[in-house]
Amino acid sequence: MARMKFLCDAERCIECNGCVTACKQEHDIPWGVNRRRVVTINDGVPGERSISVACMHCSDAPCMAVCPVDCFYRTDDGVVLHDKDLCIGCGYCFYACPFGAPQFPQAGAFGVRGKMDKCTFCAGGPEPNNSEAEFKKYGRNRLAEGKLPACAEMCSTKALIGGDGDVLAEIYRTRVTHRGRGSDVWGWATAYGRPDQPKQQPGATPGGPAPATPPAGGSKS
Amino acid sequence: MIRRAVVTLAAASALVAALTGCGESPQVVQYKQGKYQGKPDEPAYATAPWNGNKQEWEQALATRNQNQNEYKRIR
Numbered sequence: 001m002a003r004m005k006f007l008c009d010a011e012r013c014i015e016c017n018g019c020v021t022a023c024k025q026e027h028d029i030p031w032g033v034n035r036r037r038v039v040t041i042n043d044g045v046p047g048e049r050s051i052s053v054a055c056m057h058c059s060d061a062p063c064m065a066v067c068p069v070d071c072f073y074r075t076d077d078g079v080v081l082h083d084k085d086l087c088i089g090c091g092y093c094f095y096a097c098p099f100g101a102p103q104f105p106q107a108g109a110f111g112v113r114g115k116m117d118k119c120t121f122c123a124g125g126p127e128p129n130n131s132e133a134e135f136k137k138y139g140r141n142r143l144a145e146g147k148l149p150a151c152a153e154m155c156s157t158k159a160l161i162g163g164d165g166d167v168l169a170e171i172y173r174t175r176v177t178h179r180g181r182g183s184d185v186w187g188w189a190t191a192y193g194r195p196d197q198p199k200q201q202p203g204a205t206p207g208g209p210a211p212a213t214p215p216a217g218g219s220k221s
Numbered sequence: 222m223i224r225r226a227v228v229t230l231a232a233a234s235a236l237v238a239a240l241t242g243c244g245e246s247p248q249v250v251q252y253k254q255g256k257y258q259g260k261p262d263e264p265a266y267a268t269a270p271w272n273g274n275k276q277e278w279e280q281a282l283a284t285r286n287q288n289q290n291e292y293k294r295i296r
Contacts, residue, residue: 071258123265129265158291168286174292
């Protein structure tokens with residue numbers, strides 16, 4: 001049995017917000033509700049990192065534990081969903097969630113809190129699959145169409161991947177073993193080859209001129 | 222006599238303590254049945270085009286999953 005998970009590679013995320021847009025468009029989500037968002041750490045500072053965050057569909061979900069009306073359930077595929085007909089919009093799940101995933105639609109100047117809304121892993125909710133009622137309450141049910149979440153499938157750099165956790169781990173492992181990690185993934189060495197390995201450089205000929213070396217920073221006149 | 226008994230007891234205790242480390246405890250968490258109070262949901266493969274064929278649905282998702290692996294997509 002698959003356990004559906006998201007994995008976001010901070011080395012690849014370029015903060016394009018394509019995942020956020022795809023999610024909003026796919027489920028017709030109103031203003032003020034962001035099922036998915038991109039968080040950037042050290043914004044504007046060299047070495048900044050971005051990561052796309054939504055409901056992580058926890059195996060031992062705290063939202064599920066604290067809900068006073070027990071409106072949460074977990075599907076056989078490990079997707080955490082909830083029944084909006086039962087939700088009272090109390091906000092306990094928002095306080096319990098370490099990712100800030102639960103969202104509350106607001107209306108009016110003082111923000112009347114509505115029923116909780118969150119990422120469904122594009123799996124809809126407790127309404128007939130792909131029905132009008134399901135779309136209105138929970139959004140599109142892509143899993144029932146044999147598709148994966150829109151955010152992951154739309155990600156241009158494939159920083160965000162979603163699906164069976166084991167498969168995702170294998171994809172990530174393949175990346176790391178092929179391209180390295182950390183500073184090996186991007187930068188001069190990846191683009192132009194390593195100074196100590198001239199054969200890796202594009203157009204390098206044996207016995208040719210010495211390969212270019214990265215500019216040594218810090219030498220100011 | 223008493224000294225011998227004490228030594229034997231200490232040795233036995235040490236043996237038991239050492240063997241405890243060889244014990245095996247279950248690594249997989251057993252979840253309790255949830256207390257979900259809402260409406261029952263149908264599985265994703267219950268409706269068309271899968272019509273309950275779980276294997277076919279899983280195969281479709283597995284194929285889709287590998288589309289996210291550029292190392293397989295390109296080659």
